[in-house]
Amino acid sequence: MSDENKPVVSNFIRTIIDNHNATKRFGGKVHLRFPPEPNGFLHIGHAKSICLNFGLARDYNGKCNLRFDDTNPVKEEDAYVKAIKEDIRWLGFEWDKECYASDYFDTLYEYAVRLVKKGLAYVDDLSSEEIRAYRGTLKEPGKNSPWRDRSVEENLDLLERMKTGEFPDGTKVLRARIDMSSPNMNMRDPVMYRILHARHHRTGDKWCIYPMYDWAHGQSDSIEGVTHSICTLEFEDHRPLYEWFLEKLEIHKPQQIEFARLNLTYTLMSKRKLLKLVNEGIVDGWDDPRMPTIAGMRRRGVTPAALRNFSESVGVAKSNSVVDVAQFDFAIREDLNKTALRAMAVMEPIRLVIEDYPEGKTEWLEGVNNPEDDSAGKRKIPFERELYIERGDFMIDPPKKYFRLAPGREVRLKHAYYVTCTRYETDSEGRVTTVFARHDPATRGGWSDDGRKVKGTLHWVAVNHAVSAEVRLYDHLFNTPNPGEARDDDAFYAILNKESLKILPDVKVEPVIAACAPGTRFQFLRQGYFCADIKEHSTERPVFNRTATLRDSWAKTKKKS
């Protein structure tokens, strides 16, 4: 794997681990976990976290579990569990143990009893509104609940009865007894259990009380022997609570470490908003190629290596940042340039007739499949009198630096011949319909030994061997660099890029392109990287998704003049 030979860039988490290893805090062990909640699909932000956790485990000869944080049955589904596992494997990682927070519900309950017995947790009868009111504000301390000083016996009894389902949802909670005047809101007697008569995707109807994140997460880490619990910045304030539970319980205490989540320009990373795109049919499901989900990127044709290299390239730090999506595009191109097969496809075809080439003749010319990789071999390409070329590759009256075809101009047809434009035909509206040219038989294969230079090289497809394919050109879903900043629905709809998908129903492609298996990646010469759609492509009806464009310096010089 090319991405694993690169030198590792230092980051603050590695420094922390190195220090722990040096001081033997965890006996030299490094044990991580990736803890998704199964309530949606994984996106590129999760990919960064996956690469971080599994990558650290790999580099330190440690372990990394996959743990589903399934503590909220009303939002979680088994289908998401399945999709998440598939995505992680596709990314190229394998977990040591597959765990679920729900595996620990019994232990968690025992732990809760332990805290109650120590006088460190109590059952509160306040409503959620009252709890909020009692919590105080950011600048004012909270007030103790009137139920805060119940006896251990009463708390034990009540907790047991909460568990057995005696009370309706929302009537009671178990709270940690910490400090209602703490400047850290998380320490103001946080809720540990809420009553939820809901069916859980794994434990079924066994439980009607479910642990909150803070009560479940650290203990789960501890039970699994996790040494470094990596999470995102917003949990920084939770660390004191994370540690409080573990210290009061006197069990193994991992080190929580927070890093800044990934943000990308023109990309939405909020699961809630991505769900909205799916639910409202703005995109075609979680795996729509425009989605920043791993499933969407897979379908678009992005490679696992590109995603891994990108994750590595953005680094790990604590400052909020927004990475330019161009950096991701670079990673995609970098990998695909080395691996994608080259072939020719004409997106917007016009006819090119080689006047001096015999009718009915077909030559099978040779083309290299990948100039970056000899082992990719060569293929035969049919050449005939009538070809398709790109509409944009011919101009009646070309500007200064235009290297392509124009009346009287000579260009190279890739892998074929030098041709010189003799004339052209237009329709009643003046649109070019057919271009005529003569070829130089001595340039067969696309090369002349006489030192003659041609500036332009065009891709083409023989009319009688062309296969029609559907090509989907994707662009950013949003037309603003920071779509996450949209404050309300109106703002959200306003920034949607109406041209994020353009379908070309009749692209002319080489036979080899049409014959490929779903998921095959190509570089359509001079245009970009494309991937045969994994759901809809077939030899009968070829369908390609554009993964990325090629860098286009011509577009830049064109813009400048």
Added chain:
RNA sequence: UGGGGUGUGGCCAAGUGGUUAAGGCAGCGGGUUUUGGUCCCGCCAUCCUAGGUUCGAAUCCUAGCACCCCAGCCA
């Protein structure tokens, strides 16, 4: 003076008192090229501000400023 964080080039990001302040992306200029692709070469910062400590500071101290997070029985 609620608490917790973060500030290094357009975007990421190394740097842990002595380095010409890494590297990548983007941009710009040039070369190579049967893809206006790739590749190659070159250019592109004195580190939020102000003081201070020191022979020497992005790194230490002081005082500011800016931005992010926290008042779910979500995670």
